[in-house]
Amino acid sequence: MRHVAVRFLVAVVVVVAAVGLHADGPATPRQVAASAARHVVKIYGAGGVRGLEAYQSGIILSPDGRIATVMSTVLDADDIECVLDDGRRFAATLVGVDPRRELAVLSIEATDLPACDVEAGRAGPGTRAMAISNLFGVAVGDERASVQRGVIAAVVPLEARRGAAEAPYAGDVYVLDFTTNNPGSPGGALVDARGRLLGMLGKELRSTASGIWLNYALPADELVAGCQEIVSGRVATTTGPTAAPFDLRALGLVLVPDLLGRTPPFVETVVPGSPAEQAGLRPDDLVVAVGARAVASRHALEMAVGSIVAGDPVRIAVIRDGRVVDCELGPRPEEARP
Template identity: 35%
Template sequence: MSLLSRKLATSLFVLGAIASFAGISPMSLVAADAAAEVGEEFAAGVAFAQQRTVKIYGGGIGRTPGYASGIIVSSEGEIVTASGALLAADSLRVTLPNGQTFPAQVLRRSLPLQLVMLKIDASTPEYFDLKAASTIETGDWVLAVSNAFKVAEGAEPLSVNIGVLSLRTKLTARRGYVDFPYEDEVFLIDAITSNPGAAGGAVVDVEGKVVGMIGKVIESKNTGTRLNYAVPADLIAAFASGQETSPAADPAPSSNEKGELGIRLFALGGRKGPAYVDRVLPGSPAAEAGVKVDDLVVAINGDVVRDSSDFQKLISGIAAGSEVTIDVKRRNELLQLRVTAAPMR
């Protein structure tokens, strides 16, 4: 089936669905034929991906949902997903395709790729072999399988979007333009995947071979537009095997000198009070990174900050020159900031 005929079949399927909903009959026979043809072609890939994609539940904050998706990458309960504040929750859990739910822990992170490796105490014989990734080319069909909008809670099937691979390109998502940094290559895909809960979902070809993983939502602060993209499977494979290194994956301090971020919290409430920012020292690393007064610190390097005591404990071991990832809640936004600690004055 040619690419043109595939696109035509998909268009007829969509138009037929609209006509059927509206009670229009002339297209129904054509749409039914197109739908059958499209369904047969994608059925195997969808079924394969459904058995290897999981639902992840944690803690929501503000407008940030407390749910996401993930892909199983080994038979030993290892799962890769996109970075997010929900992963800092004490009740982080993963629901497998069969509906079983297990507590999960964070093993390691990649700041440049915004990836996180999770581990559950369960056997997962059905997984994506990242070394046998798809050899897909520009213009080929892709399937995006995820728990977008929390369509599934247990053993229900996940949402599936059909699209086309546009291109592979270098992406540098800079702070100030988007809510978090991304520094590597991505697959741009012609499918709407930038939805709540979709991050961490599988992107596969028509046979079910993994193409990549739906990335964390990237939204331009200037235009409000979102990017539909996938982290390529070869980059995920390097991260999963420990070959990809980043400040988050390798947090070894660059010196023995104690570091300073330049953040001062509200004294009201004592050590058990919320970790609200009272002052940001002028010219400090926190000021340069964009931390603002009244921000609520919710996580440091992925570790949840429940109160001021947690904040002080987590920053006490930071060495000068170390890069620290700070998640803050600002009104209804959740922002991730990267701060390089300066030597204590």
């Protein structure tokens, strides 16, 4: 089943690239905007508290309802809803996530959807682009997602930002010269002047050093590779809609339930014989850091552990009886599924 889906994704990339909008010569910006906006969906899920929006954007990858989006707290909901460009509403299920690229694939029960036309190659600096997203939740129902225009300013590794901005992904991104990464924008489409998909708008990312917000998109090749890995099950994959990006149970760590958006990461129980027990972790420990990264919530802890490359050691600092205790859990397991 998974292999069929993988082949299908590849087929989309090749076939659509051959019969896209550009086959008939240059299109007007009106045509490109109208055509490309059909591939962008509005996604509604968890959130709505200060600083955390309950909505984002997604891109229709296949006519049978595969939708790519950014892995975020919005997807931590029992009910995820996708609203298409034509106003149709669908309940979505989470197929899986790629914690490294902060990517998620959703699935909706639909057929004959307007799947997007993917540009397989990398675009260079100076490429004109349009960004289409559900920014600020301005558009509702059948109202078209918002369209912005600018150019790709640079193609650089996001790793250059590490330490300054919190992102597990360290590969190339398109840095954009226009303000694309707004609340609700993550998961939106970046298209070229002919409407072909160049990439997917990333999350809101701010330099902790300079306070500057970064506008960037994940290039299409990375997007497709990540989606293929998710669909094929080569990365942390879950079937339930409340999937966490990384299942801490693989380390033998059971935390208190994530009832609030910012539940502190208290240890509830430690699985006997697990790496967590061997490292000396105990119930009621409060996890405060993973490696050098401070974690204030259960969600942040999952994200931090999820971004550790499989095979690398997991180091966790906890507070116990008012003192910080360092614990070494050994290498992160390859397969995180239970």
